[in-house]
Amino acid sequence: MTEPTPTPSTSSSPRRRAVLTGAAGAGLVTATAWPAFAAQESPTPRPRTLASSIGRLGDPFTLGVASGEPTADGFVLWTRLAPYPYAADGRGGMPDRDVPVEWELADDEDFRRVVRSGRTRAISALGHSVHVELTGLPAGREFFYRFRLAGQGGTISPVGLTRTAPAATSSSRALTMAFASCAQYEHGWFTAYRRLAEEEPDVVLFLGDYIYEYTANDYVSPSGNNVRDHMGPETKTLGDYRLRHAQYKADPDLQAAHAVAPWIVTWDDHEVENNYAGLVAEEQEPYPTVEEFTARRAAAYQAYYENMPLRAAARPRGADMQLYRRLQWGALASFHVLDTRQYRDDQADGDTFGTNGPERDEPQRSIMGADQEKWLLDGVQSSGATWNVIAQQVMFHEHDYVPGLDRGYNPDSWDGYTANRQRLLDGFVDRGVDNPVVLSGDVHKHYAADLARFADDQNSVPVGVELVCTSITSGGDGGDTYATRDSELADNPDLKLANNQRGYVVARLDRRELRADFQVLDQVSQPGSPVSTRASFVVDAGRPGLQEA
Structure with missing residues (x-):
C-alpha cells in the first residue's frame, strides 16, 4: 500500500487566518474594548492540567465560542x-443569577461592518450558557461573531467564524466537511483539533465521545501512560459533568476547531457512561438502580446541551433529549444526524466483544428505535439532495474482529442489531435513495468500507459507503501496523482501509463526486504533531463504491 504522504501546505485566507491565530489564545486573555482578538503562537507543551495556564481568571470567556446548526438563513451562536x-x-x-451578554455579527473580522447585534442572558439554570438562534440572514455567507459582558467596557470574547448553508436549490458550490470523534483528554494533546481547524472546513461534524466520564487514570492509554489528568471524580452529577466539559472546552486546540466553522454534533456513550444502552447502565459494582441511572443521564444530557451550539428545541426534558435531526446543505447534501444511544435495546450476548451469538440477529432488536428508523428512511427517500450523509456513532458495516475462519463481532455496534441494519440497507435499495454515505466514529481507527446489501454476498454491487474516522486522542499514539491491518482487510472483503493512527477525515463533495482524505498525526503524546494524508478515496455520484484516489 502507498505510504503516507505529507499534506500540502496551504495558506489560510485572511478572513480565516484571523480566527485561527486568535483561537490559539482563546479564553486566555482579557480584553477591555472591541478590537479583533490578539494573535498568539501555536501552543507549547502544557502542564498536566490547564489550571496553571489560564492566566487572568477574571475573564468569563475561558471556554471560548462556538457556532452550529447552520441553515440557509441562520445558525446558533454559543458561549458559556x-x-x-x-x-x-x-x-x-x-453567581447564582442570570447575567446579561451582548453579541455582534459582522461581515469583517474587525467588526467595522456589523450586520446584527443584540443582548441576551447567560442563564444560571443552564450553567450560564448562551445560545443565540439567528434567522433571516442571506444564504451561503460567512460571518464573524463575538460576545461581551453587557455594560461599558465589558470583557470581550474571542472571535469566531461561521456561515449559513447555501440556498435550498443551490448545488453549484462544493462542500468541505470534516468529521471527528473520541477525544479522551488524558490520552493525548488535542493537536488534531488544531490541524482540523487549519483545513478550513465549511462545517464540522462531531460523531460522539466529546468528553470521557472516567476519573483520573481509570482509563489508561494502551501506551501505559496518560499525558494529562482528568479533574474531579467520575462524572455522575450535573456539577461533575459541567466541570468535565469545562476542562475539555478550555483546551485552546479544541477552541480553535470550534471557532473556525459551525459544528453539527451528536453523542455516543462517554458523554454519559461507557456502553450504556437507553436506561441500562454499564454493569459495574455497585450496580445502579434505574432511578439512579436516569438521574445520571438527565445530568449528562443537560450538561451536554449547555456546552454545545444546539437549538432550544434540543433542550432536554429530564432524561430525554431530542438529538436526531436533519439539516440541509443546499441541494448538494442532506445531513441526517442519528442518536444510537438513547433508544437502543441492551447489547447482545452480555456485551462481550468478539462474540457471535444468535441474540444479535433477533428481528425485534433495534439500535435506534422504531420512530427514528421511520424518520430516517422517510427522510433519505425524500431529501432530493445529491448526497445523503448519515452522521452517526458506531460502526455500521459487518466487521469481523476474529482473525481466520472464526467470526466475532462488536455487540455495541450495528453488528449487535443486524435486523435493524438490514432494514436500512433494504430501504436504501427499495426506496431508490441517492448516494447514502454513513459517517461513523467510536472505534479509534480509520476504516473505509463498501456497504453491500447482503454482507455474505461479496459479488453484490455496493448500495452505499461507510467512512469511519479514528479518534482525536483515544488510544494514544497508535500506529500503522501491517500485521493487524492486513488481517482485518483479509477477513473483511468490503473493507478498503484499516489504520490505527489518530486524526480525522476531510471530505469534499460536489455534484459529481465525494473525495475523502483520511488525515493522521505522527503522535498525540506530545503537542504540535504534523498531519499527513494516510489514504484518499473517491465515490462517484450515482455509482456507490469506494475507489482509491
Whole structure:
C-alpha cells in the first residue's frame, strides 16, 4: 500500500487566518474594548492540567465560542461564562443569577461592518450558557461573531467564524466537511483539533465521545501512560459533568476547531457512561438502580446541551433529549444526524466483544428505535439532495474482529442489531435513495468500507459507503501496523482501509463526486504533531463504491 504522504501546505485566507491565530489564545486573555482578538503562537507543551495556564481568571470567556446548526438563513451562536472554569461545583465561579451578554455579527473580522447585534442572558439554570438562534440572514455567507459582558467596557470574547448553508436549490458550490470523534483528554494533546481547524472546513461534524466520564487514570492509554489528568471524580452529577466539559472546552486546540466553522454534533456513550444502552447502565459494582441511572443521564444530557451550539428545541426534558435531526446543505447534501444511544435495546450476548451469538440477529432488536428508523428512511427517500450523509456513532458495516475462519463481532455496534441494519440497507435499495454515505466514529481507527446489501454476498454491487474516522486522542499514539491491518482487510472483503493512527477525515463533495482524505498525526503524546494524508478515496455520484484516489 502507498505510504503516507505529507499534506500540502496551504495558506489560510485572511478572513480565516484571523480566527485561527486568535483561537490559539482563546479564553486566555482579557480584553477591555472591541478590537479583533490578539494573535498568539501555536501552543507549547502544557502542564498536566490547564489550571496553571489560564492566566487572568477574571475573564468569563475561558471556554471560548462556538457556532452550529447552520441553515440557509441562520445558525446558533454559543458561549458559556466561566471565569473560574475548574470550580469543583461546576458553576465556573459564576453567581447564582442570570447575567446579561451582548453579541455582534459582522461581515469583517474587525467588526467595522456589523450586520446584527443584540443582548441576551447567560442563564444560571443552564450553567450560564448562551445560545443565540439567528434567522433571516442571506444564504451561503460567512460571518464573524463575538460576545461581551453587557455594560461599558465589558470583557470581550474571542472571535469566531461561521456561515449559513447555501440556498435550498443551490448545488453549484462544493462542500468541505470534516468529521471527528473520541477525544479522551488524558490520552493525548488535542493537536488534531488544531490541524482540523487549519483545513478550513465549511462545517464540522462531531460523531460522539466529546468528553470521557472516567476519573483520573481509570482509563489508561494502551501506551501505559496518560499525558494529562482528568479533574474531579467520575462524572455522575450535573456539577461533575459541567466541570468535565469545562476542562475539555478550555483546551485552546479544541477552541480553535470550534471557532473556525459551525459544528453539527451528536453523542455516543462517554458523554454519559461507557456502553450504556437507553436506561441500562454499564454493569459495574455497585450496580445502579434505574432511578439512579436516569438521574445520571438527565445530568449528562443537560450538561451536554449547555456546552454545545444546539437549538432550544434540543433542550432536554429530564432524561430525554431530542438529538436526531436533519439539516440541509443546499441541494448538494442532506445531513441526517442519528442518536444510537438513547433508544437502543441492551447489547447482545452480555456485551462481550468478539462474540457471535444468535441474540444479535433477533428481528425485534433495534439500535435506534422504531420512530427514528421511520424518520430516517422517510427522510433519505425524500431529501432530493445529491448526497445523503448519515452522521452517526458506531460502526455500521459487518466487521469481523476474529482473525481466520472464526467470526466475532462488536455487540455495541450495528453488528449487535443486524435486523435493524438490514432494514436500512433494504430501504436504501427499495426506496431508490441517492448516494447514502454513513459517517461513523467510536472505534479509534480509520476504516473505509463498501456497504453491500447482503454482507455474505461479496459479488453484490455496493448500495452505499461507510467512512469511519479514528479518534482525536483515544488510544494514544497508535500506529500503522501491517500485521493487524492486513488481517482485518483479509477477513473483511468490503473493507478498503484499516489504520490505527489518530486524526480525522476531510471530505469534499460536489455534484459529481465525494473525495475523502483520511488525515493522521505522527503522535498525540506530545503537542504540535504534523498531519499527513494516510489514504484518499473517491465515490462517484450515482455509482456507490469506494475507489482509491
